Amino acid sequence: MDIILIGAPGAGKGTQATMLSQALTVRHISSGDLFRKAFDDRTPLGLQTQKYIDLGELVPDALTVSMVLRCIEEPESTHGVLLDGYPRTLPQIQALDVELQTIGREIDLAIYLPVPQEELLKRLDGRLFCQAHQHVYHTKLKPPKVSGVCDLDGSQLYQRADDKGEPLRRRLVIFFTETIQLLDYYKGQNKLREIDGNQSIEQVQKAILREINGYIGKTTHI
Ligand code: AP5
Numbered sequence: 328m329d330i331i332l333i334g335a336p337g338a339g340k341g342t343q344a345t346m347l348s349q350a351l352t353v354r355h356i357s358s359g360d361l362f363r364k365a366f367d368d369r370t371p372l373g374l375q376t377q378k379y380i381d382l383g384e385l386v387p388d389a390l391t392v393s394m395v396l397r398c399i400e401e402p403e404s405t406h407g408v409l410l411d412g413y414p415r416t417l418p419q420i421q422a423l424d425v426e427l428q429t430i431g432r433e434i435d436l437a438i439y440l441p442v443p444q445e446e447l448l449k450r451l452d453g454r455l456f457c458q459a460h461q462h463v464y465h466t467k468l469k470p471p472k473v474s475g476v477c478d479l480d481g482s483q484l485y486q487r488a489d490d491k492g493e494p495l496r497r498r499l500v501i502f503f504t505e506t507i508q509l510l511d512y513y514k515g516q517n518k519l520r521e522i523d524g525n526q527s528i529e530q531v532q533k534a535i536l537r538e539i540n541g542y543i544g545k546t547t548h549i
């Protein structure tokens with residue numbers, strides 16, 4: 328099963344994808360996480376793309392597409408992928424469709440998580456990541472048991488540099504003026520499902536699973 332999670336910065340894509348990929352045994356691919364790892368590892372891709380991320384701008388399609396498609400071609404993606412943060416442009420959609428077609432698959436569902444802007448700002452303001460595995464926390468909404476330390480692997484927590492100031496503003500503007508236009512593409516294919524992202528983490532997860540189960544039920548009975 329191949330699913331896309333669409334949402335503004337802070338909508339909960341990463342939070343939901345982490346839990347869902349376990350429940351559905353599909354691979355979670357986050358383009359943002361891949362870029363950040365590439366930069367931490369000081370790879371040529373990471374060094375080339377960091378300037379866009381620091382500014383809150385989109386990384387050029389040529390770099391983004393090849394990075395994500397490579398992951399889809401890996402054996403870990405055979406049972407399906409949960410794409411978080413990709414695609415964000417029409418050329419990215421087109422490249423994804425062609426890639427999946429060549430391996431006899433297609434996007435099953437595109438799930439959009441709408442969240443009001445003031446809630447997004449609240450979530451991003453207190454968001455923290457762990458150094459070792461990018462586990463996500465929030466100072467108030469999802470605090471770690473011990474302040475500043477990851478519950479799961481004990482590594483230090485940090486705030487993303489693009490979660491404040493002008494880069495954050497740019498990310499929000501780009502989502503609400505450009506990325507959001509992609510919804511029409513999946514709506515036209517009857518693949519778009521809108522799930523209120525402004526509920527508790529658990530409620531959002533249940534609603535997504537309900538939608539996916541409904542889809543699986545329908546496709547199995549055809
Ligand atoms: P990326 O890392 O994808 O950032 P983003 O899309 O801005 O999304 P975020 O990761 O900020 O938010 P999220 O929806 O994952 O929220 P989360 O679950 O963490 O991309 C970063 C950059 O990489 C881009 O700006 C761009 O430069 C580049 N890039 C990436 N993909 C690209 C592409 N395809 N093309 C070109 N460039 C690309 O949740 C947020 C917080 O809220 C957390 O603290 C969490 O605990 C809390 N929370 C989550 N859900 C809830 C809830 N229901 N209730 C209360 N709190 C909640």
Ligand code: MG
Nearest residue numbers: 340341357359
């Ligand atoms: Mg994320």
